[in-house]
Amino acid sequence: MRTIRARLAVGYAMALGATLLVYAGIIYIAQGSRAFAELDSRVRVESDLIAAILGESFRARERVVVADPLGRPVLTPDVASLLEGVPGYVIVVGAERALLHLSAEARSLPFGSARALIDVAEDPVTGGFGLVDLAAPVGQVRYFVRPISEAGPNVAAVVSAAPTSGFAVSPPRLLTAMLWTIPFILVVSLLIGYLLVGRTLRPVDLIVDEVEAISDGRSLHRRLAEPTSYDELARLTITLNAMLSRLEHSFGLLRRFTADASHELKTPLTVLRSGIERSLTHPTTSPDVMETLDETLLEVNRMTELVDSLLTLARADEGRAPLHLDDLDLREMLAELAETASILGEQASVQVSVEVPPEPVRMHADQGRLRQLLQNLLSNAIKYTSAGGEVGIGSALEDGKVVLTVRDSGMGIAPGDLENIFDRFWRADPARSRTGSRPGAGLGLAICKWIAEAHGGSIEVQSKPGKGTTFTVVLPLSPDEDESHF
Amino acid sequence: MKVLVVEDDRTVGQFVRRGFEEQRYQVDLVEEGKEGLERASQASYDVIVLDLRLPEMSGIEVLRTLRDRGIETPVLVLTAQDAVESKVQALRTGADDYVTKPFAFEELLARVEALGRRPKEIVPPVLQVADLVVDTGGHEVRRDDGVVELTPKEYAVLEYLARNAGRVMSRTLITEYAWDYHFDPGTNIVDVVINRLRKKLDQGRSPKLIHTIRGVGYVLKAE
Numbered sequence: 001m002r003t004i005r006a007r008l009a010v011g012y013a014m015a016l017g018a019t020l021l022v023y024a025g026i027i028y029i030a031q032g033s034r035a036f037a038e039l040d041s042r043v044r045v046e047s048d049l050i051a052a053i054l055g056e057s058f059r060a061r062e063r064v065v066v067a068d069p070l071g072r073p074v075l076t077p078d079v080a081s082l083l084e085g086v087p088g089y090v091i092v093v094g095a096e097r098a099l100l101h102l103s104a105e106a107r108s109l110p111f112g113s114a115r116a117l118i119d120v121a122e123d124p125v126t127g128g129f130g131l132v133d134l135a136a137p138v139g140q141v142r143y144f145v146r147p148i149s150e151a152g153p154n155v156a157a158v159v160s161a162a163p164t165s166g167f168a169v170s171p172p173r174l175l176t177a178m179l180w181t182i183p184f185i186l187v188v189s190l191l192i193g194y195l196l197v198g199r200t201l202r203p204v205d206l207i208v209d210e211v212e213a214i215s216d217g218r219s220l221h222r223r224l225a226e227p228t229s230y231d232e233l234a235r236l237t238i239t240l241n242a243m244l245s246r247l248e249h250s251f252g253l254l255r256r257f258t259a260d261a262s263h264e265l266k267t268p269l270t271v272l273r274s275g276i277e278r279s280l281t282h283p284t285t286s287p288d289v290m291e292t293l294d295e296t297l298l299e300v301n302r303m304t305e306l307v308d309s310l311l312t313l314a315r316a317d318e319g320r321a322p323l324h325l326d327d328l329d330l331r332e333m334l335a336e337l338a339e340t341a342s343i344l345g346e347q348a349s350v351q352v353s354v355e356v357p358p359e360p361v362r363m364h365a366d367q368g369r370l371r372q373l374l375q376n377l378l379s380n381a382i383k384y385t386s387a388g389g390e391v392g393i394g395s396a397l398e399d400g401k402v403v404l405t406v407r408d409s410g411m412g413i414a415p416g417d418l419e420n421i422f423d424r425f426w427r428a429d430p431a432r433s434r435t436g437s438r439p440g441a442g443l444g445l446a447i448c449k450w451i452a453e454a455h456g457g458s459i460e461v462q463s464k465p466g467k468g469t470t471f472t473v474v475l476p477l478s479p480d481e482d483e484s485h486f
Numbered sequence: 487m488k489v490l491v492v493e494d495d496r497t498v499g500q501f502v503r504r505g506f507e508e509q510r511y512q513v514d515l516v517e518e519g520k521e522g523l524e525r526a527s528q529a530s531y532d533v534i535v536l537d538l539r540l541p542e543m544s545g546i547e548v549l550r551t552l553r554d555r556g557i558e559t560p561v562l563v564l565t566a567q568d569a570v571e572s573k574v575q576a577l578r579t580g581a582d583d584y585v586t587k588p589f590a591f592e593e594l595l596a597r598v599e600a601l602g603r604r605p606k607e608i609v610p611p612v613l614q615v616a617d618l619v620v621d622t623g624g625h626e627v628r629r630d631d632g633v634v635e636l637t638p639k640e641y642a643v644l645e646y647l648a649r650n651a652g653r654v655m656s657r658t659l660i661t662e663y664a665w666d667y668h669f670d671p672g673t674n675i676v677d678v679v680i681n682r683l684r685k686k687l688d689q690g691r692s693p694k695l696i697h698t699i700r701g702v703g704y705v706l707k708a709e
Contacts, residue, residue: 263539266566267495270588274501277591280656287654291701294656301658304588339639340665343678375669 005197012193017186024178031174039142039162040129046086046160047146053082054092054158055150065094065154073154075101089141089161091121094154110135120145121159131164140164203233211240220248258314265307272300309443313424316450323366323454325479330361330370330402334395337374341393344379349387355394361402364478365455373451376444377406377471384469385410400477401457407470413463421461422449448473455479487602488512488530492522492548493537493564502535505591506598519543523551531559532602535594538565538576546579553580560601564589590662592646613648616708618687618695620648627687634686639664643679644687647696647706656703680704 057064057079068074073094075083080101083090090103099118106117113134120132120143134141143161207224214222223241227234276297279285285293315322338354345352363370374393381391385408394405413421420426425442448471452459457475489506493499494517503513514529516522519540526534526548534552538545549561560582565572573584583597611623619628625641627634636644642664647655657676661669664679680696688694697705 263566266587267539270566271495271497273588274498274591277659278501278504280659281650281653283653287699287702290654290656290699290703294658294702297656297658300588301662336638339637340675343639343675343682346678347675372669 005194005201008197009190009193012197013186013190016189016193017182020182020185024182028174036142036164039164040144043088043129043142043144043160043162044146046088046090046162047144047158050083050086050090050092050158050160051146051148051150053086054079054148054155057082058151058155062152064151065100073098073100086160089117089143089159091118091159091161092155093121093157093159095156097156098154100155109138113138117141117143117159117161120161121157132161134163138163138165204236207233207237207240211244214244215247220244220251254314258311262307262311266304269300269304269307273297273304276300306443309447313443313446313450316454323369323479325364326367328363328365328367328370330363330395331357331359333367333371333374334393337371337378337393340375341378341382341391344382345391348382348385350382350385351390352382353390353392355392357395357397361395361397362477363402363475365475366451369451369454370475373448373473374404374406376448377473380444381406381408381410381469381471384408389468402473402475402477404473404475405470406473407468409468412465412467412469413461414465415463418461418463421445422459487532489514489533489535489598489602490522490525490529490531491515491535492519492540492545493517493535494540495537498537501591502594505595509595519545519548523548526552526557526559527555533598534559534561535598536561536563536581538563538572546575549576549579549581562594562597562601590659592663613645613651615648615651615695615706616693618648618706620645629687629691636683636686640679640683640686643676644683644706647704650706652705652707654699654703654705660703676703 054064057076061076064076064079065073066076074080075092083092083101084104086103087105088103089106089109090101091099091106092101094100099121102114102118106114109117116132116134120130129142129144132141132143133139141161141163143159145157145159147157148155210224213219214224223244224237227237276293280290280293280297334354334356338356341352341354344350378391378393385391389409391406391408391410394403394407396403422445424446426446449459452473452475455475456479457473459474460472461469462472463469487509489511491499491502491506491513493502493515496517499515499517503515506513514525514531516525520543522534522536522540523543536545536548540548545563549563552559552561561580563576563581563584564587565576565584566587576584582601585594585597611621613620613622617629621627622645627636627641627644643660646660646663657674660676664676680698684694684696688696693708695706695708697707699705
């Protein structure tokens with residue numbers, strides 16, 4: 001969700017950035033050519049003006065070129081003084097590339113620059129516009145060469161030129177301006193884009209929240225609000241509602257199945273149990289038969305427990321597994337557990353200690369389930385600790401919560417297995433299944449996790465292979481009424 | 487005490503009847519809800535044990551009709567579903583207690599006893615085997631007139647054996663009684679308790695009272 005929002009905002013900013021760059025490029029080029037057009041018309045107008053002056057003078061006096069004292073051809077002084085009135089670089093070239101006139105500005109150029117301009121002027125064959133680079137500070141110069149025929153045979157062409165720096169928008173300046181403004185615009189548009197996308201996606205957020213609230217298993221009868229428009233989100237809503245209906249239907253089937261299954265499985269178990277119990281307690285039953293019956297009874301009990309666990313977990317998936325909350329004293333329960341622990345420990349030659357709190361600990365909890373949780377963890381700890389090891393059960397009160405720890409010095413759990421141990425039917429060593437040295441269906445810890453969580457608490461495990469394992473159960477003294485299921 | 491058992495499964499029904507009869511209860515066993523309702527309306531029972539799932543007329547219907555007719559006999563329902571809803575429904579309809587199938591007979595008996603408010607004289611609160619005395623009221627055990635201090639589990643095992651004195655009780659039955667049958671320690675936890683009991687009761691005394699039946703369990707008797 002957040003990434004879509006970020007991705008859309010970034011995409012939007014990037015598109016805007018690209019558009020800006022293209023726009024800036026076009027402006028840059030357009031601006032440059034407009035400036036050049038202006039410059040061109042100026043130099044052309046100047047050359048036209050000079051050509052007109054020369055033409056008029058020639059028609060009035062029949063002569064515009066005279067020989068200077070050295071015999072070189074120059075413009076007549078009155079024409080030359082007329083031309084001095086034209087600004088910029090002006091050069092008049094005569095026949096045989098004779099340099100007839102240089103304007104004051106052209107004359108004031110450094111030698112190299114003047115030469116370059118004169119070179120352009122002395123090659124008037126092609127005519128037209130051109131660019132030439134002069135030394136600083138003048139820089140690039142735009143010139144126009146205009147061949148002249150109206151001023152007699154001695155005048156061939158006129159060159160007028162002007163530096164581009166005064167006209168063209170200087171490229172570096174435009175670029176700098178753009179480089180400063182574009183990032184700023186991008187940041188602003190990124191922000192605006194982020195906000196806009198957030199606004200657009202907020203209905204999706206709402207839908208997600210609603211679906212989460214519905215799909216916790218207890219509210220499947222609820223539906224998302226019917227949309228009033230018919231946009232993409234409305235279609236999503238309709239699809240989700242249809243999906244919820246199907247889910248509700250299958251959950252209903254599952255619920256009926258678990259109810260039926262509990263009857264279908266438990267009634268024959270009751271029949272089995274009563275038959276065995278009856279035979280076991282019959283005075284004439286021989287010890288051989290009793291032994292077999294007793295083993296059978298144990299298996300019936302295990303199967304009963306398995307069926308019970310399966311049904312409990314199946315119902316827990318729907319959020320409907322029952323807790324029978326009652327007021328109880330945890331100290332009493334731990335004291336009772338301590339005796340069982342010492343008996344189990346003696347049996348397995350494991351040193352077992354149970355910390356019984358000095359004061360009564362009043363709790364609101366499901367007594368049977370809580371005992372099951374502790375007994376499961378205890379018998380697990382002893383089961384996985386070899387003779388001579390230690391098992392300890394600790395209890396502490398921490399801001400309104402009970403912290404119970406069950407630690408052993410057993411074989412430990414491999415780090416890779418830690419995340420799986422609360423899974424159903426999961427066993428660290430598949431070879432040691434029901435018939436092995438450590439029997440069990442693999443539901444014990446899954447049930448423990450459910451019991452802890454149904455009380456609004458948690459269960460965690462820490463383990464070092466070869467060193468031992470510690471289970472930590474944190475339970476509120478009184479579960480939140482909303483979280484308990486009964 | 488007079489008990490009516492309404493249970494459609496013959497094996498379970500017979501088992502319950504036999505168990506009650508051993509406690510010298512007077513038991514009527516019927517297999518159908520309608521018949522159960524008739525019997526309950528005519529005769530006066532101390533307790534009715536009612537299976538919830540019966541053919542034709544369900545246990546809940548039987549219960550509702552009974553209460554509608556103003557018959558207040560305590561009713562204990564048997565249910566296969568430990569779903570809270572069905573128990574709550576039964577309790578709201580007027581059941582006094584419930585036992586979830588499958589159940590150990592001792593549990594059913596204890597609950598029926600509680601409902602029937604059985605007079606104290608019928609089961610002597612003090613059990614005696616030779617010179618061993620188990621006072622089930624005060625949870626006190628004496629031998630040679632000296633009080634023997636027992637832990638709760640030791641007491642529970644001893645009481646179970648004393649209640650069934652002279653009869654061999656299997657390990658699983660003893661475990662179920664002292665713990666509950668949901669707890670499967672996976673080991674012969676009873677053997678440890680018996681060892682402790684022997685140290686406290688039999689050591690240095692004669693006759694030995696606790697006897698091992700190899701492979702099966704234990705019996706409490708004088709010889």
